[in-house]
Amino acid sequence: xxxxxxxxxxxxxxxxxxxxxxxxxxxxxxxxxxxxxxxxxxxxxxxxxxxxxxxxxxxxxxxxxxxxxxxxxxxxxxxxxxxxxxxxxxxxxxxxxxxxxxxxxxxxxxxxxxxxxxxxxxxxxxxxxxxxxxxxxxxxxxxxxxxxxxxxxxxxxxxxxxxxxxxxxxxxxxxxxxxxxxxxxxxxxxxxxxxxxxxxxxxxxxxxxxxxxxxxxxxxxxxxxxxxxxxxxxxxxxxxxxxxxxxxxxxxxxxxxxxxxxxxxxxxxxxxxxxxxxxxxxxxxxxxxxxxxxxxxxxxxxxxxxxxxxxxxxxxx
Numbered sequence: 502x503x504x505x506x507x508x509x510x511x512x513x514x515x516x517x518x519x520x521x522x523x524x525x526x527x528x529x530x531x532x533x534x535x536x537x538x539x540x541x542x543x544x545x546x547x548x549x550x551x552x553x554x555x556x557x558x559x560x561x562x563x564x565x566x567x568x569x570x571x572x573x574x575x576x577x578x579x580x581x582x583x584x585x586x587x588x589x590x591x592x593x594x595x596x597x598x599x600x601x602x603x604x605x606x607x608x609x610x611x612x613x614x615x616x617x618x619x620x621x622x623x624x625x626x627x628x629x630x631x632x633x634x635x636x637x638x639x640x641x642x643x644x645x646x647x648x649x650x651x652x653x654x655x656x657x658x659x660x661x662x663x664x665x666x667x668x669x670x671x672x673x674x675x676x677x678x679x680x681x682x683x684x685x686x687x688x689x690x691x692x693x694x695x696x697x698x699x700x701x702x703x704x705x706x707x708x709x710x711x712x713x714x715x716x717x718x719x720x721x722x723x724x725x726x727x728x729x730x731x732x733x734x735x736x737x738x739x740x741x742x743x744x745x746x747x748x749x750x751x752x753x754x755x756x757x758x759x760x761x762x763x764x765x766x767x768x769x770x771x772x773x774x775x776x777x778x779x780x781x782x783x784x785x786x787x788x789x790x791x792x793x794x795x796x797x798x799x800x801x802x803x804x805x806x807x808x809x810x811x812x813x814x815x816x817x818x
Contacts, residue, residue, distance in 0.1 A: 505553060505689050506540075506541065506542050506553070506623065506666060506689075507620070507623045507624070507666045507691070508552060508553075509542050509543060509544045509552050509553040510542070510544070510616060510619050510620050510623060511620065512544055512552045513525060513544040513552075513606075513616055514613070514616045514617065514620060516544070516546040516550070516608075517606065517608045517612050517613055517616060518608075518613065519608075520608045521546040521547075521608060522546060522605065522606065522607060522608060523544055523545070523546050523605075523606045523608070523612070524544065524545045524546070524568055524603055524604065524605055524606070525542065525544050525603075525604045525606055526542065526543045526544065526545070526553075526555060526564075526601050526602065526603050526604075527540065527541070527542050527601065527602045527604075527652070527659075527661055528540065528541045528542075528555055528599055528600075528601055528652075529580070529599075529600040529601065529602050529652050529654055529659060530598075530599065530600045530652070530654070531598070531599045531600075532584070532598040532599070537554060537555055537556055537599075538651065539650070539651045539652040540651030540652050540661065540662065540663075541553070541554070541555065543555050543561075545565060545568060547569070548565045548566065548568070548569045551565060555599070555601055556583070556599065560583050560599075564581070564583075564601070567581065568603070576605075576636075576637050577604065577605045577606075577637035578602070578603070578604055578605070578633060578634070578635055578636065578637035579602075579603045579605075580600055580601070580602060580603070580635070581600070581601045581603060582598070582599075582600050582601075583598065583599050583600075583601070584598030584599060602633065602659050602661075604633065604640075615640065618642060619631070619663055622663050622664065622665075623663060623664070623665060623666050624665070624666075625665060625727070626665060626727040626728075626753075627644075627664070627665075627727075628645055628662055628663060628664030628665070629642045629643065629644060629645070629662075629663055629664070630642065630643040630644075630645050630660050630661065630662050630663070631659075631660070631661040631662075631663060632658060632659075632660055632661075633658060633659045633661065634657060634658050635656075635657060635658060635659065636657075643660075645662065649662060650662070664728075664729060665727040665728065665729040665730075666689075666691055666729065667688075667689055667690045667691065667729050667731075667815070668690060668691045668692075668693065668726075668727070668729060668730040668731070669681075669682075669685040669690040669691070669692050669693070669730075669731050669732075669733065669811070670693050670694075670695065670717065670720070670721065670725065670726065670730060670731070670732045670733070670754075671692065671693070671694045671695070671717075671733055671735060672695055672717030672718075672721075672732065672733065672734040672735070672736070672741060672742065672745035673695070673696050673701075673717060673734060673735055673736030673738065673741040673742065673745075674694060674696045674698070674701040674702065674705050674736070675701075675735045675736045675737070675760075675800075676800040677735045677760065677800045677803045677804050677807075678694060678705070678735050678736075679705070679707065679800070679804075680800055680801040680804035680805070681733065681735060681803075681804035681807055681808060682694060682707050682710050683707060683804075684804055684805065684808040685808055685811075686707070686709060686710065688808060688812065690731075691711075692707075692709070692710045692711065693710075693711045693712075693713060693720070693725070694710055694711070694712050694713070695712075695713040695715055695716070695717035695720045695721075696712070696713075696714070696717070696741075697714060697715055697716050699714070702714060716741070716744065717734070717741060717744070717745040717748075718741075718744035718745050718747065718748045721745060721748040721749055721752060722748045722751075726749075726752035726753060726754050727753055728753045728754075728755060729755065730752070730753070730754045730755065731754060731755060731756035731757075731758075731811045731814075731815075732745065732749045732752070732754045732756070732757050732758070733756075733757075733758045733759070733760075733791060733807055733811075734746060734758070734759040734760065735759075735760045735791075735807075736760075737760060737761065737765075739769065739772065742759050742760075742761075742769070743769065743772060743773060743776075743777065745759075746759055746769075746773060746777070746779075746787055747773065747777040747778075747779065749787070750779060750783040750784075750786050750787065755814060755815060756788065756810075756811045756814045756815070757786055757787050757788065758787065758788035758789065758791035758792065758807065758810070758811075759787060759788075759789045759791055760789075760790070760791050760803065760807075761789060761790055761791075762790060763790060765790075766789035766790050769789060770784050770787075770789070773787075788810065791803075791806075791807050791810070792806030792807040792809065792810045793806045793809050793810045793813070794806070795809075
């Protein structure tokens with residue numbers, strides 16, 4: 502899931518703790534052009550107070566009006582459909598269609614416990630499935646047996662997979678680290694930058710990016726990674742980059758990459774075998790040179806190539 506979804510759940514928890522009714526809205530199905538994918542969430546406690554999105558702006562205004570007018574005293578669970586020949590309210594681009602699950606959550610102990618479990622799952626290491634009966638009579642959590650789609654539905658229930666939000670760990674601050682962190686934030690990643698060097702941290706200030714004043718290898722080894730984590734080393738300093746790679750291959754991170762030319766990468770691979778004790782299988786997990794081959798030259802271009810390759814890997818392309 503995206504880091505934006507974590508922010509949605511945190512805000513929903515805040516509203517529920519303040520005694521507000523919360524509408525938790527989840528994209529169930531999409532067809533055609535749809536900016537948000539199944540599983541994307543949005544929360545609202547009024548027409549004016551909401552967080553997240555369902556379509557990137559195409560339906561939100563109409564959706565919030567429908568919440569205020571039609572769902573305030575309605576069933577605790579409803580399905581709303583947009584697009585298609587029978588929908589005259591809002592036309593999605595390119596004939597797109599989507600269905601949204603709307604849960605009306607009363608500010609009760611059960612709601613708080615449910616949202617706390619969702620929040621802990623997004624912050625944790627293992628996924629869960631939210632099983633929501635469409636008649637509103639029950640919701641519970643199921644431990645998945647393995648990988649699966651973000652959303653599955655039948656006529657009785659929705660099965661919503663939730664898991665750790667996308668995380669990017671940047672090992673070391675450099676000129677590439679800044680645009681890389683900014684691109685990652687825009688793509689919905691939680692971004693954590695690790696660098697023990699005070700002089701490098703001094704001018705690094707990107708709102709929303711967590712900065713850890715430690716060696717990246719120590720942070721990675723502390724258990725900071727899960728299966729939705731990408732780790733990139735961007736300093737050209739083997740004292741930082743090599744140690745980070747040695748620890749990174751011991752994690753479940755779905756992407757591990759380090760910056761450098763083809764020649765430098767070959768030299769690094771030999772060092773990692775000789776000094777780091779890495780096997781050929783370990784080294785094969787490391788993308789080096791990092792990123793897509795776009796002929797990148799500037800820091801922003803290298804960052805773009807890096808994040809594009811991370812997304813390609815994440816999407817299984």
